[in-house]
Amino acid sequence: MKLRTIIGYGMLALLTILYFVPKENLYYQLEHILQPYGIVIHNEHLDDKKLWLEITQAKLYVKKLESMQIEKTRIMLFGIHNQIDLQGITLASTLGQFVPNKIETAKLSHTFYDPLNITGEISGKFGQAEVNFDLYNKVFSAKIEPSKLMKYKFRTTLENFTRDAKGVYQYEYRF
């Protein structure tokens, strides 16, 4: 009974903190953290939905180059489970030469019980991908199941990945 009360009050405290946390300012802090890496988010509209933050029409610049436009982003920080949902991603024309430029959804999540990994799922015209950021070893890895369009029209891009027996393409990058 006592444990249930403690958990109940704990959840209540978490929700209260989540409600009062200045999410827009937290987001500005994230922008300041990303800036030294050459990542700038521009032209976005922020909307504090009290339990999460919604960002619309964001343009992402990497090293001064417009890389993508994201229609809608939802950032949910629940402490034990944090998630970023992205919808309607359009890659810049330069990147569109290497992969189909429309990505429908992308989901990145970080959980309390696996603090050293950020996992994600991406789906778009290129196919499906499972990504993982290993924060300890500083390795980004992706497993890609390419679509027919990707296989035939963007074959040269796939040649840069290693392919396993199941036809899944793998990519690794150390950051």
Added chain:
Amino acid sequence: MNIASKVRIVAFLTRLIVIIIIGKVLGLLMLWLLPNEGIDFYEQKRMLPSHHPYTVNAFIEPPTMIKDLKIDVESIQTGIDTMILKGIYRKKKTGFVILEMKRDPNQTDVIGIGESYNGYKLIEIRPSNAVFEKGSRHYVLDLMLDDLDALRKQHAPFVEGEPYQMSRAEIKEYAKNFGKILEDISIIEVKNRGKLKGFKITRIRANTPFSYIGLRKNDIIVKINNEPLKSYADALNIYQNINDIKEIELIVIRNNKEKELRYEIY
């Protein structure tokens, strides 16, 4: 309601208020500590004037005197050379052409035989040009060569020290298709003490536009229009703005010597 349950409700409400106050205080503390403004991207405009290469000849040769200069405003605005013939549809005695003005490439018009465009009446459609009439004079407008293969046949040989004439249509064709560039030329980055020094050409496909413009395998491109290539962004900025550039000057390192290659886009 007995006293015990009243005490329990009061205790719960007290704890709830305490939690809300703590949450609010934490929120205010974070508001005080976190930045109030984000980072925005502002495109850095070039502070340097647009690039104009100067040659010694330009200083030695006397300027040409212009006598009796008369400007015909109408011919500047609507002359036949301000029009581009984009397409032809021809069927025995009927047919139409697709025209656009050079000053407004996004606006195209379809004109049939007998119809007028900017005062020029279309009187005949031929396989590769169209004949217009204005004031009892005939004007022939050639079909614009959009086809890259057709353009390739027109390449003049590259002459050392002379600016090379490049067609804007050809550049536009490449600008639309980045993959085509990668097919025709391969470059790799060259670094010096961790900093990007330029881009080395490792392959040029034969009989492609890149093979005619004086570039050679193992050339290292270090500057474009007097601006050093310090990052991929510098190179891609040129690529993205290529449609607005009238002259290109490349500085390449060939056999450990700097070499200048100049191009004029017509």
